[in-house]
Amino acid sequence: MLEPIPLSLSFAGLDPSPGSPWSGGVREAISWAQGLGARYVRLDAAAPGVRARELDRSARRDLGGLLRRRELVFTGLDLWIPSAHFERAEHVDRAVDACLGAIRLAGDLARLGDSAWAPVLSVALGESPAEGVVASLERTAMESGVVVADHGMGGHTPSLGLGIDPASVLLGGEDPARLAAGGGVASARLSDADGSGRRPVGADGRLDVSAYGAALSVGGYARDVVIDLRGLVSQDEAARRAMDVWRSSTSLPG
Secondary structure, three states, rough: OOOOOEEEOOOOOOOOOOOOOOOHHHHHHHHHHHHHOOOOEEEEEEOOOOOHHHHHHHHHHHHHHHHHHOEEEEEEEEOOHHHHHHOOHHHHHHHHHHHHHHHHHHHHHHOOOOOOOEEEEEEOOOOOOOOHHHHHHHHHHHHHEEEEEOOOOOOEEEOEEEEHHHHHHHHHOOOOHHHOOOOOOEEEOEEOOEEEEEEEEOOOOOOOOOHHHHHHOOOOOOOEEEEEEEOOOOOOHHHHHHHHHHHHHHHHOO
């Protein structure tokens, strides 16, 4: 019997079109997550109302208080800056500043809530980040009690570890379960892909959800698996399907 691995719901990449359950912003997204029966949430650090530079101490308390009232546990932030921005001189300072602000915000929000894990900032650094990028992120992460999960290049230090996004891994020709079983995973997502792009979990993608969940347990993964809805249509339906598939495939409560 596998150890329970709970699910988080990520707000990154939600279609802001009018009429969607979250179209009004982060407060509506939080209400939507609660209505789905989610317990854990991963916020989008690039979204209005969540950007670190927009939130003073009072606004951070308000956001943390809203999550507590909705009985949702904050597990971290997603910040999907293009990987090339960490490599090119004309972009790197701005990209790093955004990450440092998001790391500090994640630490602040975690202290306002209740979680069994250190909060995570998920990023994709790419293969060759500029000199000093990794050290700067690591230093601020350690100061803030945050783990940075790199979904691009992979683990570096205890505060800058490996992130697994199965859809990206599959599109790159690799096996998510193999990576998961190797241990050292800082953050694992729940996503899927076929040969042409991202697909909803449980549709016609290539992810073996049972094998992936088992591999995470074998690898000693002991935090949340994050539902990733980026690039999908019918995202509300895709979120519900992912929750159902994970629970049925792993025989675990989400």
